[in-house]
Amino acid sequence: MTAVDGQETQGQLASAASSEVIIELNQVNKWFGSFHVLKDINLTVHKGERIVVCGPSGSGKSTLIRCINRLEEHQRGDIVVDGITLDKNLKNIDHIRSEVGMVFQSFNLFPHLSILENLTLGPIWVRKIPKAEARDIAMSYLERVKIPEQAEKFPGQLSGGQQQRVAIARSLCMNPKIMLFDEPTSALDPEMIKEVLDVMVELAATGMTMIVVTHEMGFAKTIADRVIFMDEGDIVEQNEPNEFFNNPQSDRTKQFLSQILTH
């Protein structure tokens, strides 16, 4: 939790949120078998908004963002992403997935492809961009995440932090409108967490719409426009970060914050 403490003093990034709604969840419910994971979730995300979702494990926060690009299917309610309602229509789902980037806890790079091929696969085959151009785009993003020299290597030869930065670059190569982060630093050694968070802070500064599931509270204070606290499938509390951390309203939030901030 201490990796970005230094950034707290730098103060918050200015908000880039506009009034345009890009994600809307309306009364969303989801069950795994008979287990009720998401309960009547209502959430509106504006373009350029940066949201941090936190909560104890099993609270449904990962499931929530996995529903937004349909890696999980919700059973009740509506999810509208970039003007398209998620339903059984496979064409819509493929379209949404190419507009929504996602970064996983376990990186999920393609181990049989070089770093560069990992990055160009989507642009070439989904966006139909010519190879040379896709390569240039990939290299520019690798430079942005500060590892252009690793382009010809394979994922297995990189450290965890480097792999996660490649994963972020891979998502960005698709030029997404929204980025989802599912505990991007949870599988990393402490000294690598910072390099990944730095990349994410830079990304936040470009005005990208981001939803980040994380326990990095320092990071949340720096970039979030809004912090959402989930517990047992409910959105218990949401507020702008200063209020959220300094003046939590609900008992569940207070308990959670006391547990993660004092250890």
Add this chain to the structure above:
Amino acid sequence: MSMVKHEKTAPRDAPLSETTFIGWLQKNLFSSWINTILTIISIYIIYSVSKSLLIWGVLDAVWVAENRRECFAISKHGACWAGVLIWFDNIFYGRFPRDQIWRVNLGGLLLVLWMAPLWLPRVKDKIFIGLSTVFLYPFLAGYLFAGGDKGIFMQVMTTGAIVCLIGNTVHSILGMTSGRSLPEYLIAVLGKEKASDGNQRNTLLAILAVAYVVVYALQMGWTVMAVPWSKWGGMHLTLVISGIGITSALPGGIILALGRRSRLPVIRVLSVSFIEIFRSVPLITVLFMATTMFPLFMPEGFVLNKLVQVIIAVCLFSACYMAETVRAGLQAIPKGQYEAAHTIGLGYWGMMAFVVMPQALKHMIPNIVGSFIGLLKDTTLVSIIGLFDLLGMLRAISQDIPWRGLHHEPLIFGAALFFVICFAMSKYSRHLEVKLSAGEKH
């Protein structure tokens, strides 16, 4: 308890057991008295077996003789290789007319020519070369082996195959010498580097069309005499059946494996029942069914020759085994890989083709090659339903009047042939494994 060591420790020589041959012997063969006894006993057994094999197979063997009686007259206890040598052509080509054997050889040579670029380092677009081997070569080879009148379909396919073979070869030579691909070379020669993509594509298509028409016109006059399939045999027949089985097993197996994992119930149930039925029946039963029962289900007057029926049966059988191998490979791919492929917008087929299958097949190389080796050996079963494949030919030697009763030598020769082929496949798969996993050690 604190300690500090100021000087570096200098490296010293390793003990003798690690570096010298004598040391190795002592460590591995004579480390204790019981190991010493076992080593001596093993050496004695190896010595006596190889000594008698050497005497029977080489020193006392007869290499030239007219018939088996003559063999006995020359050497009573030696091997009679003369029979195998005289039947040599039969073992490899069956009863293929002797003046037409060049066609079989040419077919094999073309295959080598076609596939050689796959192993050359600087050649590009190997996937295309590989695919053309699978989809076009069989027609050219098929016509070379069967001959006779070319129907319009065969004309079209053999022309395609010839154009493709020429293209492949030129492409590979260009790749080796200048590092350019054939299309790039043609565009450069015509001075169209600056032209738009569409213009370049049209030019290439026009060249392809001209080449096709020219070759088509030339091949119309080219015919070879018909050789009925019943004359095919020996090693040639074994390789034809198992070759078709092997090349169709992988695509068939992939389709069946994907079908088995499909979310659509109809496709899944069909794939599962197909796989399970074929897998639970021995190949020999499938072969009998194919040759005796299959014609009963066909409309009257619809006659397929026995060879085609056998090949279809072998293909289906091997595809089902391959399906299970592929499925095992698919299951080894973590869920995160599927999800990551989805999140960059790849659809089902893109995900399978670029992310899942390449990884699954790589994991599966040993098993896939294992199936191929099994299939190659299993094709000897066709000798039971009356095709004279390699095994059939070897057994026929003992029925031949001059060589009546000559069983051991032909079968040993056959075993050696199979060993060479299967061992080579196995070695190649090992090499492939090492090569493909290079650079991505976890």
